[in-house]
Amino acid sequence: QQNVQQSPESLIVPEGARTSLNCTFSDSASQYFWWYRQHSGKAPKALMSIFSNGEKEEGRFTIHLNKASLHFSLHIRDSQPSDSALYLCAVGTGGNNKLTFGQGTVLSVIP
Amino acid sequence: EAAVTQSPRNKVAVTGGKVTLSCNQTNNHNNMYWYRQDTGHGLRLIHYSYGAGSTEKGDIPDGYKASRPSQENFSLILELATPSQTSVYFCASGAAHWGQNTLYFGAGTRLSVL
Numbered sequence: 001q002q003n004v005q006q007s008p009e010s011l012i013v014p015e016g017a018r019t020s021l022n023c024t025f026s027d028s029a030s031q032y033f034w035w036y037r038q039h040s041g042k043a044p045k046a047l048m049s050i051f052s053n054g055e056k057e058e059g060r061f062t063i064h065l066n067k068a069s070l071h072f073s074l075h076i077r078d079s080q081p082s083d084s085a086l087y088l089c090a091v092g093t094g095g096n097n098k099l100t101f102g103q104g105t106v107l108s109v110i111p
Numbered sequence: 112e113a114a115v116t117q118s119p120r121n122k123v124a125v126t127g128g129k130v131t132l133s134c135n136q137t138n139n140h141n142n143m144y145w146y147r148q149d150t151g152h153g154l155r156l157i158h159y160s161y162g163a164g165s166t167e168k169g170d171i172p173d174g175y176k177a178s179r180p181s182q183e184n185f186s187l188i189l190e191l192a193t194p195s196q197t198s199v200y201f202c203a204s205g206a207a208h209w210g211q212n213t214l215y216f217g218a219g220t221r222l223s224v225l
Binding site: 001004006031032036042043044045046049051088090092093098099100101102103104 | 115146151152153154155156159169170201210211213214216217218219
């Protein structure tokens with residue numbers, strides 16, 4: 001069974017900082033990699049996804065995927081107080097068609 | 112944007128009672144899912160469905176049943192609620208091949224079992 005772990009559990013950064021969140025997975029057959037963001041009391045919302053090794057950038061957000069290392073990460077440039085939220089990584093495989101979430105990283109950006 | 116509506120938003124139940132959580136989506140998505148969220152565990156999959164009439168067990172199905180009577184509606188049923196089922200429950204919908212497609216979540220139902 002897929003095991004998805006996130007680190008750190010929580011993070012406090014000053015406004016304007018570069019933030020890095022990490023996610024490891026156990027199934028080498030994994031094909032789909034997602035980051036979801038959940039503001040306090042709200043529904044999780046998809047932020048970004050990547051389906052092949054390498055890097056993908058969308059605005060201030062960048063995903064890095066290294067399948068060989070069973071690791072992907074989310075980097076936030078110029079962090080803003082509005083980025084304060086719970087960040088959930090999720091991994092899917094083509095075979096069993098399930099998306100497994102990590103336990104989350106709580107990010108707090110201090111003005 | 113895709114719309115997923117859950118009801119009720121808050122529910123207090125007694126141990127041993129029956130609880131039904133409802134979910135409606137207007138996205139015409141084939142797939143629907145029920146997750147529960149607890150501190151330290153992220154989102155854990157309870158049941159999911161590929162379309163009307165189908166239900167599949169997720170990773171933590173014990174103590175839960177699901178029903179998908181139509182494309183739009185997906186219910187989660189706790190026949191005999193227990194305090195360990197106190198949690199926040201999220202319904203989601205998504206297009207086929209869910210690994211490749213965005214999941215759209217409802218606002219959640221906060222359930223307390225006393």
